[in-house]
Amino acid sequence: MAEQPDQDISRNRQTVGTRFLWFVAGAGINYLLISIPFKWLSKHTGLSAWEIAGCSMAVSTSVFFVWNYFFNFRTDSRKRDALVRYLLAVGLMWLLSSTLLGWLKHQNFNWHIDIGSYPLDLDIVATQFALSGLKFFLYHKWVFPLPKTNATT
Numbered sequence: 001m002a003e004q005p006d007q008d009i010s011r012n013r014q015t016v017g018t019r020f021l022w023f024v025a026g027a028g029i030n031y032l033l034i035s036i037p038f039k040w041l042s043k044h045t046g047l048s049a050w051e052i053a054g055c056s057m058a059v060s061t062s063v064f065f066v067w068n069y070f071f072n073f074r075t076d077s078r079k080r081d082a083l084v085r086y087l088l089a090v091g092l093m094w095l096l097s098s099t100l101l102g103w104l105k106h107q108n109f110n111w112h113i114d115i116g117s118y119p120l121d122l123d124i125v126a127t128q129f130a131l132s133g134l135k136f137f138l139y140h141k142w143v144f145p146l147p148k149t150n151a152t153t
Contacts, residue, residue, distance in 0.1 A: 058094065
């Protein structure tokens with residue numbers, strides 16, 4: 001028996017909600033994957049802010065490439081069919097994120113908020129926030145589109 005269209009719509013809404021929750025949870029992990037290498041490279045190397053931003057974003061991008069491709073986003077598309085779109089989206093987001101973070105650090109804004117004894121780097125938060133809508137749209141709609149609903153009853 002075919003599923004009812006109302007059930008398909010409900011399932012897609014749940015999927016969008018689940019994707020969004022994972023996306024938000026990933027932002028916290030992503031922050032750590034960017035900030036820890038950034039702090040370490042700033043302290044232990046003579047690299048410029050631009051180079052450190054690119055390296056830090058590369059750490060985050062590498063981890064989340066595997067996570068998103070194999071675990072996070074589910075789709076009707078075969079993984080290898082989505083791979084080229086995913087590589088393009090990842091490359092674009094790495095370039096935009098590295099450029100924005102490098103620019104913020106080069107401007108030496110040093111925006112931060114102390115949460116207890118931990119200084120939250122607002123340059124990294126601003127970078128993530130500024131590009132999050134584009135990133136979610138790219139991944140959700142273009143790279144890993146939701147399964148098509150069955151409109152026939």
